Amino acid sequence: MKKILVSLGALVLLASTVSFATVPNWDIKGGTWALDFLCVENCGGHYYHTMAITAFDRDTGVFSGSGTWNNDASYTWVVTGTVSGNAINFKIVYTGSNPGYYSEVQGEIITATSMSGTWVSSAVQSGTWTASGLAVEIPYKCVKLKEGVLKYSAGHYLAGKPLVLGYDPFGYNYQAHLFDGSYANAYLGGDGLPPYQGDDVAYLAVNPSAASKWYWPYRSTRVLMKWNDAWLSNLDCNGDSLLDRHYGYASYIDSGAWETNHMWDSYLDAGTMCTWNWFTKIVAVPADATLVGGKWYNSDGTEIGPSLWGDFATIMSVYNDLCAGYSGVEYLSPAGPGFGKY
Numbered sequence: 001m002k003k004i005l006v007s008l009g010a011l012v013l014l015a016s017t018v019s020f021a022t023v024p025n026w027d028i029k030g031g032t033w034a035l036d037f038l039c040v041e042n043c044g045g046h047y048y049h050t051m052a053i054t055a056f057d058r059d060t061g062v063f064s065g066s067g068t069w070n071n072d073a074s075y076t077w078v079v080t081g082t083v084s085g086n087a088i089n090f091k092i093v094y095t096g097s098n099p100g101y102y103s104e105v106q107g108e109i110i111t112a113t114s115m116s117g118t119w120v121s122s123a124v125q126s127g128t129w130t131a132s133g134l135a136v137e138i139p140y141k142c143v144k145l146k147e148g149v150l151k152y153s154a155g156h157y158l159a160g161k162p163l164v165l166g167y168d169p170f171g172y173n174y175q176a177h178l179f180d181g182s183y184a185n186a187y188l189g190g191d192g193l194p195p196y197q198g199d200d201v202a203y204l205a206v207n208p209s210a211a212s213k214w215y216w217p218y219r220s221t222r223v224l225m226k227w228n229d230a231w232l233s234n235l236d237c238n239g240d241s242l243l244d245r246h247y248g249y250a251s252y253i254d255s256g257a258w259e260t261n262h263m264w265d266s267y268l269d270a271g272t273m274c275t276w277n278w279f280t281k282i283v284a285v286p287a288d289a290t291l292v293g294g295k296w297y298n299s300d301g302t303e304i305g306p307s308l309w310g311d312f313a314t315i316m317s318v319y320n321d322l323c324a325g326y327s328g329v330e331y332l333s334p335a336g337p338g339f340g341k342y
């Protein structure tokens with residue numbers, strides 16, 4: 001049975017995605033902004049204004065403030081707007097001279113000291129603008145799974161629904177870094193199919209395509225997977241709406257990622273009920289490891305273990321199936337079976 005099964009670590013390389021509201025990258029409150037409106041339609045030349053932002057919400061990017069036309073301080077105005085990512089839009093409404101005149105402005109924050117874009121006024125004037133001042137870059141805020149904004153990817157059976165705290169119907173617990181369930185359930189969701197719950201006839205009646213999946217024969221096999229933060233985090237800290245993998249590293253190499261798989265099942269062999277169980281530990285290899293003949297070696301030449309999925313090595317494999325004559329450790333890395341060494 002085991003000889004057919006592939007190791008399951010790749011399962012958690014599948015996962016979750018989706019978008020959420022864009023948070024502001026910049027806080028533009030602080031100091032004043034020198035605005036230069038260049039008019040190209042129904043007026044001409046430069047109109048220089050000074051803007052002071054007095055309120056800015058770092059969660060929503062909503063801001064407000066006031067300003068004046070530099071040439072004539074009787075032209076006072078109020079401003080309200082939003083920063084979303086690097087984009088900015090705001091509306092200026094005159095409150096002193098020419099009251100009620102307004103200008104709708106949009107553009108982009110280019111650097112901490114400059115913005116630019118286009119504008120249209122209530123008097124059907126329009127043009128471009130630039131601004132100089134000082135914005136403060138807002139550090140990217142990690143999105144936690146528990147906030148309910150990270151969702152299952154397109155194509156998943158639960159596509160569009162938020163990832164949950166605790167176990168999902170398939171057996172994944174992304175928050176706790178665990179999977180506990182049927183081997184088939186590790187894959188069915190990603191293939192757009194519902195969780196298998198043990199009744200073959202009922203399941204295939206509704207989901208006949210499952211019968212042709214390569215993992216369907218192993219639906220009775222129970223799997224317990226555990227992984228660490230570097231393998232698959234329960235946060236999105238890099239803004240791609242996916243739970244982070246090997247965060248802070250370009251690939252899994254040197255990331256310290258590890259994972260364990262524990263599987264067990266039973267089968268009938270000439271009237272005898274046989275049970276088997278298989279436990280493996282998998283680690284991401286260090287940057288100075290070398291791959292020779294399908295095995296990874298560390299910098300002093302010590303064998304780490306057989307290569308798996310490119311960037312990984314199996315460092316421990318324990319297999320028990322007394323009917324088939326397997327018992328105990330079948331591979332133990334000469335570099336040691338612990339995590340943390342890599």
Ligand SMILES: [Ca+2]
Nearest residue numbers: 236242243244
């Ligand atoms: Ca991410």
